[in-house]
Amino acid sequence: MTKRDSDRYEIDPSDGLRREIVGGWSVDKHKRLKRYVDITRATRRKFDKSGSTYIDLYCGTGRLRIKSTGEVSDGSPLVAYRQSESDSPFSQIHIADVDSENLAACASRLEMAGAESVIAQSGPANETVSRICRRLHPSGLHLAFLDPYSIGALPFSVLQELGELRRMDLIVHVSEMDLQRNIIAMAQDGVLDRFAPGWERAVDLNQRNDVAKRQLLEYWRSLLSAMGYLVSDNIERVTGQKNQPLYWLVLASKNSLADKFWGQVSNVEPQMRLTF
Numbered sequence: 001m002t003k004r005d006s007d008r009y010e011i012d013p014s015d016g017l018r019r020e021i022v023g024g025w026s027v028d029k030h031k032r033l034k035r036y037v038d039i040t041r042a043t044r045r046k047f048d049k050s051g052s053t054y055i056d057l058y059c060g061t062g063r064l065r066i067k068s069t070g071e072v073s074d075g076s077p078l079v080a081y082r083q084s085e086s087d088s089p090f091s092q093i094h095i096a097d098v099d100s101e102n103l104a105a106c107a108s109r110l111e112m113a114g115a116e117s118v119i120a121q122s123g124p125a126n127e128t129v130s131r132i133c134r135r136l137h138p139s140g141l142h143l144a145f146l147d148p149y150s151i152g153a154l155p156f157s158v159l160q161e162l163g164e165l166r167r168m169d170l171i172v173h174v175s176e177m178d179l180q181r182n183i184i185a186m187a188q189d190g191v192l193d194r195f196a197p198g199w200e201r202a203v204d205l206n207q208r209n210d211v212a213k214r215q216l217l218e219y220w221r222s223l224l225s226a227m228g229y230l231v232s233d234n235i236e237r238v239t240g241q242k243n244q245p246l247y248w249l250v251l252a253s254k255n256s257l258a259d260k261f262w263g264q265v266s267n268v269e270p271q272m273r274l275t276f
């Protein structure tokens with residue numbers, strides 16, 4: 001492990017595999033995912049022929065330790081799997097990660113937990129997305145959980161490709177912290193062009209950072225709407241202990257029912273909710 005890796009990862013003594021060391025906010029993200037998988041179980045059962053899939057393009061190691069409390073918990077693919085398996089299992093679970101060690105740890109943990117139909121793809125999301133979408137049933141019900149660390153790892157082309165499927169719900173983690181620190185550099189390096197093509201039409205970088213960030217999020221949201229997505233008004237703004245901006249958690253679906261579900265999933269303080 002490099003120094004950077006050893007700050008972020010450690011070996012879990014219970015299985016000898018890598019686990020990630022994270023901040024407490026990860027718990028919130030997983031609570032919402034768990035609740036969403038739970039609340040959509042009756043819908044999933046209706047897709048017994050064409051199937052229902054869970055897709056996690058930035059799957060991580062499958063296990064985390066929360067730095068401040070020492071609590072060990074499941075990573076997102078395990079959260080989704082365990083929540084679905086008893087009464088409305090996903091017919092396939094697709095995991096991918098650019099880091100092959102993370103991917104291998106996650107795949108092993110899913111297997112040890114009893115998941116059978118797991119398909120693992122190593123590589124950046126902009127490449128794995130095509131390989132995965134080719135294998136999805138066009139009439140199936142799909143949920144993609146997109147949780148990269150950075151804006152640079154979330155090109156809009158990934159969302160476009162997923163969005164070609166008729167029933168592809170998206171839960172997306174957009175790093176506000178990244179934009180807070182780097183929005184100008186991201187504009188110069190072409191990161192914003194990939195994240196939200198055409199952003200210059202809507203974002204004024206001469207404005208205060210919080211205004212420019214908000215304009216960018218609204219524009220990105222409009223790109224999803226142009227693809228036929230209804231983007232929940234309940235965009236959750238998750239902040240850290242010192243109220244520092246961390247990320248926005250966004251639900252997009254082509255079905256208005258999903259928005260209703262998201263309303264039930266969201267259980268945050270009103271000031272953490274951005275209403276458009």
Ligand SMILES: C[S@@+](CC[C@H](N)C(=O)[O-])C[C@H]1O[C@@H](n2cnc3c(N)ncnc32)[C@H](O)[C@@H]1O
Nearest residue numbers: 058059060075076097098099102124125147153
């Ligand atoms: C925040 S972690 C994922 C945590 C996981 N979703 C969870 O909740 O347990 C982000 C993961 O994205 C991976 N990653 C970073 N850039 C990527 C890219 N361009 N494509 C795919 N994976 C990437 C990292 O290796 C890391 O495992």
